[in-house]
Amino acid sequence: MPVILFDIDGTLIRSGGAGKFAMEAAMKAAFNLDSVRDNVPYSGRTDQAIGGDLLRENGIPVTDDTMKALRAAYLDALPRSLHEQGGTVCLGIPEILRELAPRPDVLLGLITGNVREGARIKLTHFGLWDTFAVGGYGDVHTDRNDVARDALRQVHEHLGRRVPLDEVWVIGDTPLDVQCARAIGARAVAVATGWHAIEELHATDADHVMTDFANPAELLSVLL
Numbered sequence: 032m033p034v035i036l037f038d039i040d041g042t043l044i045r046s047g048g049a050g051k052f053a054m055e056a057a058m059k060a061a062f063n064l065d066s067v068r069d070n071v072p073y074s075g076r077t078d079q080a081i082g083g084d085l086l087r088e089n090g091i092p093v094t095d096d097t098m099k100a101l102r103a104a105y106l107d108a109l110p111r112s113l114h115e116q117g118g119t120v121c122l123g124i125p126e127i128l129r130e131l132a133p134r135p136d137v138l139l140g141l142i143t144g145n146v147r148e149g150a151r152i153k154l155t156h157f158g159l160w161d162t163f164a165v166g167g168y169g170d171v172h173t174d175r176n177d178v179a180r181d182a183l184r185q186v187h188e189h190l191g192r193r194v195p196l197d198e199v200w201v202i203g204d205t206p207l208d209v210q211c212a213r214a215i216g217a218r219a220v221a222v223a224t225g226w227h228a229i230e231e232l233h234a235t236d237a238d239h240v241m242t243d244f245a246n247p248a249e250l251l252s253v254l255l
């Protein structure tokens with residue numbers, strides 16, 4: 032049974048930077064800042080890691096309370112940010128999900144640095160949330176490899192059995208997605224619809240590298 036775990040940002044959707052805008056709005060709202068120092072890498076990282084870096088970068092101590100305040104303000108700001116930034120579902124994704132979702136012999140899931148509630152808000156905005164049965168999220172982990180381990184654990188719980196790892200696929204737009212696939216022994220498809228050039232993705236050991244999913248049949252033939 033193919034188990035297909037999709038990254039969200041840059042792979043399923045492009046939110047037009049809605050997550051980043053919402054995180055910065057949240058920093059301002061939660062900590063009364065006029066401006067936010069945002070020299071923090073976002074791509075492929077977990078919200079937990081990004082949030083901690085943002086707090087440190089702005090001289091705010093990283094505690095359970097400050098992290099909780101930031102997360103609450105972020106989730107509050109995210110729906111409006113999604114509406115304002117006018118993002119889009121990535122090319123070919125609707126066709127690919129329409130083909131895969133009804134198949135009883137395929138399990139679809141998420142593997143993302145987003146906190147679960149943030150993932151739900153983003154994918155609900157684009158009408159995709161109900162498509163995925165399982166997921167690993169960025170609520171507690173700063174390391175994406177730990178998110179992948181969570182996702183795999185959920186797959187096994189959901190199915191009530193272990194799946195052969197050569198049937199598990201991680202699909203993402205960053206070298207970190209490929210790395211976290213390797214961390215759990217899964218296979219990886221890297222797609223250059225996010226922030227990383229195709230040359231950078233070819234430099235990873237992804238099983239397949241694609242420019243985009245403009246031809247859905249190409250990805251489907253790899254997965255099935």
Ligand SMILES: [Mg+2]
Nearest residue numbers: 038040041204
């Ligand atoms: Mg991504």
